[in-house]
Amino acid sequence: MSLQIEIMAAMKTAMKAKDQTALAALRAVKSEILLIQTSGEAGELTEEQEINILSKLVKQRKDSAAIYLEQDRKDLALPEIDQAEVISQFLPEALSEEEIEKVVVMTIDQLGAVGMKDMGKVMGIVNKELAGQADGKTISNIVKAKLS
Structure with a gap:
């Protein structure tokens, strides 16, 4: 529908x-x-x-x-x-931080990202993949923590 x-x-x-x-x-x-x-x-x-x-x-x-x-x-x-x-109520169910972290780690491994210079690439892919399921601020914080 x-x-x-x-x-x-x-x-x-x-x-x-x-x-x-x-x-x-x-x-x-x-x-x-x-x-x-x-x-x-x-x-x-x-x-x-x-x-x-x-x-x-x-x-x-x-x-x-x-x-x-x-x-x-x-x-x-x-x-x-x-x-x-x-x-x-009309959005897909929100993911937990652990689930978001798994997607971020998987994306970082796929891209071979090593530092903060790759943050934009990682954020672009993760935001597209988790559209509506996760807040951009939460994703950003997790990506920063993993790339630091």
Whole structure:
């Protein structure tokens, strides 16, 4: 089932349940999908593009929540966190740090990477392989630790 169909079904459920937080998050996803489709960049979205959209929206909400929490505005941070959780339901299951580390080590061995100068190559391959399953910051920290 395509992401758009899943989002529409979830929106109907959220409307029936009168869940405004979920509805706002799902409308944001739908809006982003429609923006990309009508921009002429892509007709039908690939699964990778869908994952990128969802990851971007989750990251935006988490970043906003972090800023609100720094400013001691829990009233604004909680809806952002809740929306991030709603959107995350449509992402592939997140990997543990150990699983990410295995992929990083395997990639480093395949490339023969030896130092920090090879970090960009390793990051590019690992980010592509783990799209939507791991946070870029976590991957970066693991790659730095392994290449240092």
